[in-house]
Structure formats: structure tokens, C-alpha cells
Amino acid sequence: MGWRNHIAAPQGRRHAAGPSARKRMLIVVGLLSLSGLGLVARAFDLQVVRKAFYQRQGDARFLREMPIPVSRGTIFDRNGAPLAVSTPVTSIWANPPEVLANEERIPALARALGVDAAELKNKLAQRSEREFVYLRRQMAPEAAQAVLDLGIPGINGQREFKRYYPSGELTAHVLGFTNIDDHGQEGLELAYDDWLSGKPGAKRVIRDRMGHVVEDVEQVRAPKPGQSLTLSIDRRIQFLAFNELKNALEKFEADSGSMVVLDARNGEVLAMVNLPSYNPNAVNDSKPGQRRNRAMTDLLEPGSTIKPILMAAALSSGQYTPTTPIIDTTGGHWYFQGHDIHDTHNYGLLTPTGVITKSSNVGAARIAMSLDTTLMYDTYRGFGFGNSTESGFPGEASGLLRIGRDWRPLEKAILGYGYGLNVTVLQLANAYATIADGGLMHTPAFIKDNDGPTKQIISPKVAHELVRMMETVTGPGSTAPQARIPNYSVAGKTGTAHKANAGGYSKSNYTAAFAGIVPASNPRLVGVVVIDNPQKRSYYGGMVSAPVFAKVMEGALRLLDVPPDNVGRWYVGGPLQGTGGLAGSNPPVDAPIDDAPIDEGAP
Template sequence: MAWHKHSTPPQHGRRRSAGPSSRKRMVVVVGLLGLASLGLVARAFDLQVVRKQFYQSQGDARFLRVMPIPVSRGTIFDRNGEPLAVSTPVMSIWANPSEVLDNEDRIPQLARALGVDAGELKEQLAQRSDKEFVYLRRQMSPEAAQAVLDLSIPGINGQREFKRYYPSGEVTSHVLGFTNIDDHGQEGLELAYDDWLSGKPGAKRVIRDRMGHVVENVEQIRAPKPGQDLTLSIDRRIQFLAYNELKSTLEKSQADSGSMVVLDVKTGEVLAMVNLPTYNPNALSGSQPGQRRNRAMTDVLEPGSTVKPILMAAALSSGKFTPTSPIIDTTGGHWYFQGHDIHDTHNYGLLTPTGVITKSSNVGAAHIAMQLDTGLMYDTYRAFGLGDSTQSGFPGEASGHLRIGRDWRPLEKAILGYGYGLNVTVLQLANAYATIADGGVMHTPTFIKGNDNTAKQIVSPDVSIQLIRMMETVTGPGSTGTTARIANYSVAGKTGTAHKAAGGSYAKNNYTAAFAGIVPASNPRLVGVVVVDDPKKGSYYGGTVSGPVFSKVMDGALRLLDVPPDNIGRWYVGGPLQSPDGLVGNKAPVDTPIDDAPIDGGAP
């Protein structure tokens, strides 16, 4: 077929217009992309708005931590500002067990740095692998702890803490007590004032990396509140004096234990309190429970003849007795009363009430007790704090024991006159003597300097003065307490040598040797009580065992406190001597081998 030359040939190269199927595909693609975008937006909205708190908390749980901010425990000072207990910074090493176990090959290196056995360390970590926090070693020195951290072992971290340190060691241990590994008081004043001393730890929120290292401090949740300082009434110098003298005496006498308390007469403040045996609070692991007991507060004893001045307080208050009358007949040194033998170790004959104190006559004290109204005698003993806690606030303080007066049998009343049948603590006895010394005013003993405490009149000032004058004769010539004299100072006091109770009776050869005294007698400032339990070598009398301890400690204390002498040359070697008023006619031996004895040597 032929084409006309003017005809247009077919156009094979021209593109055809898009058909309906192509448009559909485009719409589908665009729609899918749009849906995907909407899905992403919806997902983002869900994550960032709807479920934001959940995922944020999940992230925080993995990297955000609340950490305590440790605080230093308050410092304890003596009355002169000398530190007795301080807190030093230490570091504790802790671990995330699972992370450490993931790097098991480094456990031997870690064990060497901690000073522990590698096998035991691995076992410890394995047993706690489900935990995230396990202490490996507490209270390391900062240098030693840093050496462990410098190993950069995954899962090993450090925590700053504080450890208690006691500069005076065993000298003040019974008063201060100690803290546990978490720095909380466990005994003594550390326990009594734990809330005051410990403060309140703070808290902060931090971000940690997967290795447990803090990479950012986010915020402080609670500000730390350091513990408050505490100033005690204790005088560290007098405390050391008492400790050294008591220790020397216990070593020489081979006694089981001993205690000494020194009180400020005008305030009731405890200037010194020592006990032996003792312990080092800086090394608790080497101590036994018996060594950690504050015997002056927790142990009780029968006071023996040291209670006779309190009996005399009742006698003088009754109006039936004066220091010089009536005359007490102790002839023969024995009084057979209700089938029992109350006896002295010498025949003192006729004695004034002062002579009963001077010679420490049990027969004389029993006669006086039986002439007193039972209610008055009981009330006087109780008023002086016998059988009741001193309310000092010291943890574990014993109250002692004194039977109600209406239950006293006649024989019991007689022997209560010379200190058997009741129990007291050393602090109770010291507080009773401080009451006599301060014009009959009783203060509540306190361990805090300047602490406001209660005070009440127990006996009249006149009775108090008479008692002090009567007790001055105890350190005069011919009495039982000459070893308690102090050069150039007047001393009023009383000895006591009591048989120890054992198995329902009284031990024949076991004694408690005591001396309680007031200085200076003319203007009392200090009271000291020394008790030595069961001296076995040499003397066992209160005057010869405990009297010298009192003399040396109180001599030093008076000079440290700048108390002026009041008795230059009197009743001391090189000076004139004054005879005590008390013996009537019969001159008894100068030294009595024992100034207390239970009836018949047995239990009342």
C-alpha cells in the first residue's frame, strides 16, 4: 500500500499518558508513608506524653540513685574543752555482686587489696548475687579504700562514713561508752545522748553510669544536719589521777575490781568516775562484757560503816542526840541482841555519838538505831537516796535496795545502823555525802557541765555542819581513816570494811574496802568515794586500802582546781595534833583491824 507523500507517518516514540493503575499505586505509597508518619507521631506522643513517667522511672531505676550524705557525730569534750570522743572520716567499700562476678578474673586482685581470702570473697558475692548492694569492708582508712577504688574493678564502689575515736582510751571508757559500726551509741553517754550527738544524715539524687560511678549530682533532697557537740562535767585531769591511783592500788592489793567517783559539792557534777577492770573503746573486739560494765553505776554493795553518818543524820534530826550526848555504852565490844552477837573488834567502852563515828563502833551504831523511830530512820535513809536511782540519766543505773521501814524486824533495824541489809551504788553513796557537804542540800548528779538539776533540802544546815565536824575526827589521831589525810587540808570522811555476801551468808575472808570523804571540811568543795572489791594481798581495811587513794586523788584535784588550803599544819606530820572528841574514859587501841562486821559473821 502506498502512502500519500503529504500523509503523516505513525509517531512510535511519543509517551502515553499515565493510566488509572499508576495513580492508584502512588496514592497507596503516599498513604502508607502518611500512616507510618502518623504512627511515629503517635508513638512519640505515647512515649513522651502518655507513658513518659513510666519510661522515665524505668530509666531512673537503672541510672538514678538516692545516696545518703553522711554527717559527723558531735564531739564530746571534757569541762575544759579537751576532746574525749571525736569522729574521723573513713571509707567503706561496697559492691554490686553480679557486676563483680562478671569480671571473675579480677576477684583475686580485689581480695588482696581488701586483705581477705579470694575464695571466701567469691563465695560471699555468689551468695548475694541477687542483690545490688553488699558491703565488702567497713570503715577503712581513706588511703586504703582509695587503693581499692583505683583498681577500677567494675561493680566496686566506695561510701564515705565516720568512725568514733576516743583519745583517752580506757581511762574514760565507762563514762563515754562506745558506738557501733553505724556510729550509733551503744553504751554510756554515747547511748544516753545518741539523738543529740548523731545528727541527721542528708540525701541527694545522683546519676550513675553502668559501672556505678557517679557522673552527675541531680539535686539535694535533704540537707545534712551534723550532730551537736556535748560538753561533760568530767575533768580529764582528775579522771587520769583517779584512774592511775586506783589501778596502782588494785595491782598492789590484787583486788578483783575497784571504782572511784568525785563530785562537785555545789552542783552535783561528776568530775571523775573510773572503774577497773576496764577496756579500750578503740579496740572493742578484745574486751569482755565484765570489763565494759560501769560498776560505779550498775553494781551494788553493802555500804558497811560508810552509812553511819546517815544514821547520825537521823539521830541528830530526832532531837534525842547531839554530837556529845547521850553516852553510848559499848563496854566489852559485844551486844547480844535477840540471840545474835553484834560486836566490835575492840572494847571501846563509853562513847559519845561522835566517838561512835570516830571508832566506827557497830555496837554503838546498833544502840543508836534501836533508840530511833523506825519511820524517821527509814525516811532519812530514803531522803539521802538509798534504795533509789539518783536520776543521773546514765543508762543501766541501778537503784540499790532498801526494804520498806514498816517491814523491818528489830534485828534488821539494828544492823541497818552499821550498813548491812541494804545495797547502794558508789554514785549513790557519793551523792549522799555530797548532800551532807552542801548544807543538807541534795543535787541530782549530772555528767553535763552547767546542767540545771534539781536540788532539795534533806536535813538542816545545822545537822550538816555537826555531821562534818563528827566525820573530821575519822582522819584524826586514834581513828580508822588517818591514811586519808591531805597535807594542809581538812578532811571529813568515813571508812568502811564490809564482809561480802556469798551463798546466803557472809564470806569470812572476802571484803569490800571503802572510804568516803569531803574536802575541805571547813568549806566543802569536793566529795570522793573509793571502793575496792576483795583485796587479797596485804591489808583489806577501808582505811588502809581505799584511804590512800582518796588522799592522793583529792590532793591533786584540790590543787588543780586552785582550792585554797584551810588546815595548814593541823592533823598532819610536822604540825600540832588535836585529839578527837568521842572517847569517854576508856582508851581503845589506835587502829582497828576491821571497822565493820556482820552479826555472828553470818547473814542477818
């Protein structure tokens, strides 16, 4: 019995263990089932309930919107010559963590980029938490490809466009320049930035964790290239003006100079040159003073170039004609309110035309004091002085002309010969273009085929008389024989103004100017030359600026195929031919003469 009991015990234990095993199995199966249900529920939550949320989260990490660069519009001159073009370039960028993981290749990368290896490594280390860092912008495609061909992990290229100016400093002040992102910063590049820039496109791409584009998903926005622009500028005339102005600055050792050439028929700017200039292809190598468009921003007292505007008021008043009344300038001095208004010579008795011919300050001051102040002010203002020309050029100055009712008698007198107001070179050119086009003022334009607003400032009769009066300025005994152009009649006016300083007016610093119209019988072109502070040989407008006008206009007339109107003579004959004074009252003047301000400095 004992041995049977001994054997039976294990069997009983086995029977007792059976239910326990099944329990455990059920528990395991239950747990697995619950886990499976949990996974299913989690999958349902991820793929159905919160699918959109996690899709956005994933996209935020790997889906990127990248710009599609567009080419900036080309700028042409009026004849189709390119003045500003956009060329494709490549910018090299890096994923710093990936590049630093291959540190041994940084020296080779630095050599290809043309930078110091230690500086490059330090730059990457300082930005090690970023995924995108520019290493070098706007490389030539060939040079950039040499960098990419190294196959260094984390180094990538990005296509961009860079502005190039074929004419360099020749058209720098008109065009301006763009920044590294190809947006206009100055000049017409800034004024027409929206037109030229176009609209960059955009596309969605998938990037991996290292920042590499692995798939283009879709195009979000189609790129819209910039639109081209055709200017009124004639590069050939611009070239002539640049070279002649440069030669004059060197010859007379002047500080700076400007020249503007307008089409008298519509106000289009055919040339605008300033010196010193700069290379817009290397803007960083220039100074602010070189980049200033002096013809638009710098103000000057016009001196005797204002006298035709004074005469416009005089003729419009009905008190004066080109030959009457006679004006007494005897002695060359007029002591007015304690100040000496004087001429450089004693011109005696002059007709109004003679005042223009001889550039008599005494005569101009006497005429000014005889005119109604409101009429004189309105005439000056009507010709655009004290107002912007509304050319649309960025940074254009308005000049300064005090309201007429505030003029003191002495101020009014000196305004007659160009002191006490400030103008720009473009304003002065536009005033003469108004005279040239029969008294019709156009808005100066830098875009070809200008059809801007016009305004009649003086009558065609007065405008015609003014042109005839100004023809005598290049005749015998006048201030600007060097403005003559063979076979063409020339009308114009000189101006030699003392420059203002802190104590009044400088005795040794001048602004030499000449403003002219050609051909005088049928005006087509207007040119204004202003040279600042000539130091050698001469400082008179007739000697310094008039020759520049003549050489540039002679070339321009030939380029534009303008027929001669005065073959074999210097200027058209007629009742205004000669010295402009009373017959026999003034002997010929051998040397050019010009203007001087009143004594005792500024009024």
C-alpha cells in the same frame, strides 16, 4: 492478522496491570500512614499522656537518693580536752556483677583489702544479683585510696566517719562507744546520741546500669553536723583516779574497783573510774564484764559508810547531839534477838561522835533501835537510797531499800551499820555530797555547768555537825589515818562489808570502801572509793581504799587550786578533836579497825 493479535495481547495485559499497581501503592502508602499515625499516637502517649508514669519508672531505675554523711559532735572534758572525736574514713563497696566480669583482678583486690582472694570471690558470687555490697568498712583514707587506685571496674568508695577516743580505757565507762554506723551504744554516747549524731543530708543522683554515679541532680536535704558536748569530767583527775585505783587493785590483788569524785557545790561528776576497763577503740577485743560501768550498775551493801546517814537521822530527831547521850558498847557485843552484833574491839562508853570515830556496830545498832522507824526510813530515802539519782546515765541502778513499815527489829538494827540495803557507788557519793553542801542535794551531772534541781534533805546545822564528827575518822585512834592529806582537813568514813553469798555472808570476801569530803572546813570535793574482794595484805576500807582517796584528792586539790585550810596540822581542832569517846575511856588504837556484820550470816 495473527501476528497483530499476538502483539496486541501484551499491551492489553499492561493496561490491565496498571490499576493493580496503583492499588498496591495505595495499600502501601496507607499502611505506612497508619504506621506513622501509630507511632505518633504512641509517642504522644509516651511523652504526653503517660509521661509522668514513665518518668517515675525511669527514675526508679536510675535516680537514687544518697545520704550525705555528717560528722558526730566532739565530746570535750571540762577544760576543752577532746575525749571523743570523729575522723573521716572510707568504706569500700562493690557491684558484684561488674567485679566478677573482671575475675582475673580479684586477687589484686583481695591483697589491697587484706582478705583471702577465694573468700572474696565466693562472697561476690553469692551476691551476684545485687548492685551494692560492702567489702570493707571504715578503712583509713590512704588505705582505701590504694584500693580505688587499682581501677578495678565495679569497686567504689563511700565517705563515712569513725569515732576515736584519745583517752582510751581512761574514760571508756563514762563515754561508752558507737557502732559501725556511728550511733551510740553505751554510756554518754548513747545518752546524748540525738544531740551528737546530727542529721545526715541527702541528694539525688543518676546512676548508670552498673551503679556508677553519672550526675548529681539535686540536694534533697542539707546535712546538719552533730553538736559538741562539754562534760563535767576533768581528764586530769580522771587520770589520777585511774592510776591510783589500778595500783591498789594490783597491790591488794582485788577483783575490781570504782572511784567517783563529785564537786560538792553542784553535784558535777569530775571523775568516774572503773577497773577492769577496756579500749573503746577496739570494743570487739573486750568482754562484757570489762564494759560494765560498775559505779552506776553494780550494787553493794555500804557497810559502815552508812553510819553518817544514820547519824543524820539521829541528830535531826533531837534525841542526839555530837556528844550526847553516852552509848554503852561495853564488851563489844550486843546480843539482840538471838544474834550477836559485835565490834572488832571493846570500845566501852562512846559519844555519838565516838561511834563514828571507832565505827562501832554496837553503837550504831543501839542508835538505830532508839529512832522512830519512819524518821530513819525517810532519812535514808531522802539521801537517795532506793531511788535512781536521775543522772540520766543509761542503765543506772536504783539500789534497794525496803519500805520502813516492813522492817523487822533485827533488820532495823543492822541497817544502822550498812547491811540489808543495796546502793551504787554514785548514790553513796551523792549522799556524802549532800552532807558536804549543807544538806542540799544536787542531781549528779555529767555535763559542765550543772543547774539541775536541788532539795534540802537535812538542816545546814546537822550537816555541819556531821562533817565535824567525820573529821575524827582520820584522827588518832580512828579507822582511816591513811586518808589524811597534808595541810587539808579531811572528813570521811570507812566501810568494810562482808559480801553476801548463797549461804549468808562470806567469811573471806569483802568490799573495802572509803567516802570522804575535802576540805572539811569548806567542802569542795567528795570522793568514794570501793574496792571489791581484796585478797592480800588487808581488806579493811581504812587500809585499802582510804590511801587511794588521799592520793587522788591531794592531786585534785592542787589541780583545782583549792587553798589549804589546815596548814601544819592533820585536822581542825575543837570540841570533837580526839578519839571521839569519853575522855580517857579509850586508849589509842595502833592498827586501823573497822566493821563486821552480825554473826550467823544474813538476817
